Amino acid sequence: MALRVGIIGGGQLARMxxxxxxxxxxxxxxxxxxxxxxxxxxxxxxxxxxDTDTVLAFAREVDVVTFDHEHVPQDVLTAxxxxxxxxxxxPHALWFAQDKLRMRAxxxxxxxxxxxxxxxxxxxxxxxFLDAHGGRAVVKTPRGGYDGKGVRVVSxxxxxxxxxxxxxxxxxxxxxxxxxxxRELAQQVARRPSGQLVAYPVVETVQRDGVCAEVxxxxxxxxxxxxxVAASIGARIAEGLDVAGMLAVELxxxxxxxxxxxxxxxxxxxxxxxxxxxxxxxxxxQHLRAVLDLPLGDPSPRRAxxxxxxxxxGPVSGGLDSRLPxxxxxxxxVKVHTYGKDPRxxxxxxxxxxxxxxxxxxxxxxxxxxxxxxx
Amino acid sequence: MALRVGIIGGGQLARMxxxxxxxxxxxxxxxxxxxxxxxxxxxxxxxxxxDTDTVLAFAREVDVVTFDHEHVPQDVLTAxxxxxxxxxxxPHALWFAQDKLRMRAxxxxxxxxxxxxxxxxxxxxxxxFLDAHGGRAVVKTPRGGYDGKGVRVVSxxxxxxxxxxxxxxxxxxxxxxxxxxxRELAQQVARRPSGQLVAYPVVETVQRDGVCAEVxxxxxxxxxxxxxVAASIGARIAEGLDVAGMLAVELxxxxxxxxxxxxxxxxxxxxxxxxxxxxxxxxxxQHLRAVLDLPLGDPSPRRAxxxxxxxxxGPVSGGLDSRLPxxxxxxxxVKVHTYGKDPRxxxxxxxxxxxxxxxxxxxxxxxxxxxxxxx
Numbered sequence: 239m240a241l242r243v244g245i246i247g248g249g250q251l252a253r254m255x256x257x258x259x260x261x262x263x264x265x266x267x268x269x270x271x272x273x274x275x276x277x278x279x280x281x282x283x284x285x286x287x288x289d290t291d292t293v294l295a296f297a298r299e300v301d302v303v304t305f306d307h308e309h310v311p312q313d314v315l316t317a318x319x320x321x322x323x324x325x326x327x328x329p330h331a332l333w334f335a336q337d338k339l340r341m342r343a344x345x346x347x348x349x350x351x352x353x354x355x356x357x358x359x360x361x362x363x364x365x366x367f368l369d370a371h372g373g374r375a376v377v378k379t380p381r382g383g384y385d386g387k388g389v390r391v392v393s394x395x396x397x398x399x400x401x402x403x404x405x406x407x408x409x410x411x412x413x414x415x416x417x418x419x420x421r422e423l424a425q426q427v428a429r430r431p432s433g434q435l436v437a438y439p440v441v442e443t444v445q446r447d448g449v450c451a452e453v454x455x456x457x458x459x460x461x462x463x464x465x466x467v468a469a470s471i472g473a474r475i476a477e478g479l480d481v482a483g484m485l486a487v488e489l490x491x492x493x494x495x496x497x498x499x500x501x502x503x504x505x506x507x508x509x510x511x512x513x514x515x516x517x518x519x520x521x522x523x524q525h526l527r528a529v530l531d532l533p534l535g536d537p538s539p540r541r542a543x544x545x546x547x548x549x550x551x552g553p554v555s556g557g558l559d560s561r562l563p564x565x566x567x568x569x570x571x572v573k574v575h576t577y578g579k580d581p582r583x584x585x586x587x588x589x590x591x592x593x594x595x596x597x598x599x600x601x602x603x604x605x606x607x608x609x610x611x612x613x
Numbered sequence: 614m615a616l617r618v619g620i621i622g623g624g625q626l627a628r629m630x631x632x633x634x635x636x637x638x639x640x641x642x643x644x645x646x647x648x649x650x651x652x653x654x655x656x657x658x659x660x661x662x663x664d665t666d667t668v669l670a671f672a673r674e675v676d677v678v679t680f681d682h683e684h685v686p687q688d689v690l691t692a693x694x695x696x697x698x699x700x701x702x703x704p705h706a707l708w709f710a711q712d713k714l715r716m717r718a719x720x721x722x723x724x725x726x727x728x729x730x731x732x733x734x735x736x737x738x739x740x741x742f743l744d745a746h747g748g749r750a751v752v753k754t755p756r757g758g759y760d761g762k763g764v765r766v767v768s769x770x771x772x773x774x775x776x777x778x779x780x781x782x783x784x785x786x787x788x789x790x791x792x793x794x795x796r797e798l799a800q801q802v803a804r805r806p807s808g809q810l811v812a813y814p815v816v817e818t819v820q821r822d823g824v825c826a827e828v829x830x831x832x833x834x835x836x837x838x839x840x841x842v843a844a845s846i847g848a849r850i851a852e853g854l855d856v857a858g859m860l861a862v863e864l865x866x867x868x869x870x871x872x873x874x875x876x877x878x879x880x881x882x883x884x885x886x887x888x889x890x891x892x893x894x895x896x897x898x899q900h901l902r903a904v905l906d907l908p909l910g911d912p913s914p915r916r917a918x919x920x921x922x923x924x925x926x927g928p929v930s931g932g933l934d935s936r937l938p939x940x941x942x943x944x945x946x947v948k949v950h951t952y953g954k955d956p957r958x959x960x961x962x963x964x965x966x967x968x969x970x971x972x973x974x975x976x977x978x979x980x981x982x983x984x985x986x987x988x
Contacts (some may be wrong), residue, residue: 240953241934257632260654261889263933263951263963279635279654514636518946518968533942540915540968558638559616567908571893576638578615588638593893593915 240265241530244297246287247306248275250577250586251506251522254514256280258523264530268306269296276577277306290317297323304483304529305505308335309382326431326482326529327504334479335504338412339380345499348478350471352499353490354415359405361395367413368393377401378412389448391416417498419490423457424509427472428524430531431482436524438517438537440468443488443509449584452604453546455512455539458597467497475502484525486510508548508586513537515573515591516544541593545601547608549588552581554613558588565590565610572607587611615640616905619671621662622681623650625952625961626881626897629889631655633898639905643681644671651952652681665692672698679858679904680880683710684757701806701857701904702879709854710879713787714755720874723853725846727874728865729790734780736770742788743768752776753787764823766791792873794865798832799884802847803899805906806857811899813892813912815843818863818884824959827979830887830919833972842872850877859900861885883923883961888912890948890966891919916968920976922983924963927956929988933963940965940985947982962986 241264245252248270256279259266269292270281282299285292287310294317297303302324315329327335334341342355354371358364368375377398379388392398401411422445426438439456456465468489476485479502486507488500510521519527519535527534552558558576565574569592576588588611592603616639620627623645631654634641644667645656657674660667662685669692672678677699690704702710709716717730729746733739743750752773754763767773776786797820801813814831831840843864851860854877861882863875885896894902894910902909927933933951940949944967951963963986967978 239932239934241937253635256635256654260628260631261948261950262937263953279631527941532938533945535941536946538946557614559614562616562637563907566902566910570908571911571913573636575636578638 242267242300242302243526243529244269244300244303245277245280245306246293246296246303246310247271248277248281249306250276250579252277252280252306253577254506254511254522254575255526258520259526262523262526264526266526267296267300269293276579278578288314290314293318294321294323297321302326302529304525305332308332308504312336328480328482331479331481331504335502337380338378338501339410341502342412342414344479345475348474350474350478350499351497353417356413357410358413359402359408359410361399361402364392364395364398364411364413368395371415374416376414376416378414380410380412387448417490417492419498420493421457421491422500423460423468423489423491423497424453424507425468425472425487425489426507426510426513426521427469427476427485427487428483428521428528428534428537429476429481429485430528430534432531434534435473435476436534436537437469437472438510438513438521439539440465440489441509441512447584449548449550449586450508451548451550452601453509453512454597454601455516455544455546464491464495464497471497471499475499479504482531483528484510484521511575511589512544512546512591514575516540516546516593542595543597543600544591544593545597545604546589546591547604548586549576549590549608549611551583551585551613552587552611554581557581558611561610565607568610569603569607572603574607617642617675617677618901618904619644619675619678620652620655620681621668621671621678621685622646623652623656624681625651625954627652627655627681628952629881629886629950630897630901633895634901637898637901639901641901642671642675644668651954653953663689665689668693669696669698672696672700677701677904679900680707683707683879687711703855703857706854706856706879710877712755713753713876714785716877717787717789719854720850723849725849725853725874726872728792731788732785733788734777734783734785736774736777739767739770739773739786739788743770746790749791751789751791753789755785755787762823792865792867794873795868796832796866797875798835798843798864798866798872799828799882800843800847800862800864801882801885801888801896802844802851802860802862803858803896803903803909803912804851804856804860805903805909807906809909810848810851811909811912812844812847813885813888813896814914815840815864816884816887822959824923824925824961825883826923826925827976828884828887828921829972829976830891830914830921839866839870839872846872846874850874854879857906858903859885859896886950886964887919887921887966889950891915891921891968917970918972918975919966919968920972920979921964921966922979923961924951924965924983924986926958926960926988927962927986929956932956933986936985940982943985944978944982947978949982
């Protein structure tokens, strides 16, 4: 019988595991939130990932459970483990991915480089931090944020008055130093439950309006030292937090050549989409191998440069398909990936990747192809 | 709504169209012969491809019908076309793929290079051909042969007495000159219904017991002239037979530097599996693009060399999965493809592909990895 991987969540990350699963002969099954999601082809169940019985019933038919997102509640995760289900990454690792305050505290324990930060629960606490950090800082809700949501750059406590008012008893918000970074990088590593770990090259991520717009892989002008430091940070987090599967570490590079940890994701990540076409082993195949505790694949780039550009929003009318002919005709070497999602302003509905030997040409190719799918 | 491709036949060729379909956002649906076939994940119907009503009902839900094999009867194909269904390749093209006598006659009309051949219906006819060709020839049943089945090298008519006895009234067998070839090559081209055509590099195919064992891409020591002639033969056949989709032309290279056409396949083909990992656009993505009349992708190799080795038969016990850990550990850069089929002596159950810059190293890598899946 084929190896069976159950993915909780039916979004594009689950969708993009389907192709490598088919090739490796892995039976991939998806518990989707609703019918018609991006990973519909492999959706064998539709249900609420917050319901223990739903998730347990789904999990009993697979060899290992993994995730399209990090939102499965701890009580559900714990029930799976108690029932003998292999869950990767496990509840203990996801505990840190699900709450940015816990994550900051754990990274501090591990001695890893990160922006100054603090927890606060009232205006006075935030004002103290602002006063100590030049009057400007980044406030984050510890849970549920993504793509810039749940993140505000503030100069005064009243800019988060709504979040403070909504705090439950004992609740806290996170405030971080507003880092004067020169660019953003991302480091991905894959780790097996039994310990094997491989690191992808560090990449540069370009954000627009808090959303990843494009990724240059590897990061241009990255010195060997920078690459080593980034890979080492990735490895120390994966080991320190006992991650199994893909881990993405978003990093700030500062003008004084430091790397500071911004965010973590314990799953395949937008910053690694380039690897589907640009690496010997793409991140989606790697994640499947890692969570099944199979030997990891070679993360090396296939060619000198890969550039991935997100399709954000998509065409105002006609859907992505209507733009395929012109895009494919103009860019026969670009790889187009779509997520089966309806276009909507700001929504990630696909991406394109170009691969080659000259960075300028590769970046031009990817950007020009992506334009065909814009409004 | 997504573009919908219906594939008739649930074997590994249909299976391998799933991955690129998911990435391009194509809704791929399969009419499988039975449950549990290689392409099960995309099987939306199970039924007999010889039954017009079954095939028509399946075809009404898709934008274009294509094939995992060439065995759909002409009356079914014609009924589809009459009902307004887009069928690629069409009945007219498949007419030649379904019958080797018709194919030989058409290639002769087109003036394309092929072995001497004749149709015969009795022992005397075969003896005449043998007498004129050194006493040895290749006899083929015009229909239904594959992987060496329906092919015999003979020196006397009584070696095909059973086939002669089974001939229906008016039936004929094909006899071909026994070509003294130095090696076998294969040329693939993709062609859109509207005419665009691209050619893959010509490859060397190594056969064992009449079955493809491995493919070296491009064919080593292929001169520019040889490559051009092969590509030209592929293009002339695709145009002359009005093929839409992938076309594979198996060729003999002779000691006097001629190329002679051996067999044709109007679908993705074993000789092109290397392209999944070794070309910018793999043959399965290319076939989907071609039959949808979308602009074709770049068929260029990603690296200097790709070597594909078939997994024939598979492990005597334990299935392919049981061999994955050791194979992946020893060969982290090799790509493993399995077809979800039970191992059986001589059966194609998967393949591995290695890609790189040194042919010897690449070939070693692919062969060594494939050994892990042998008995």
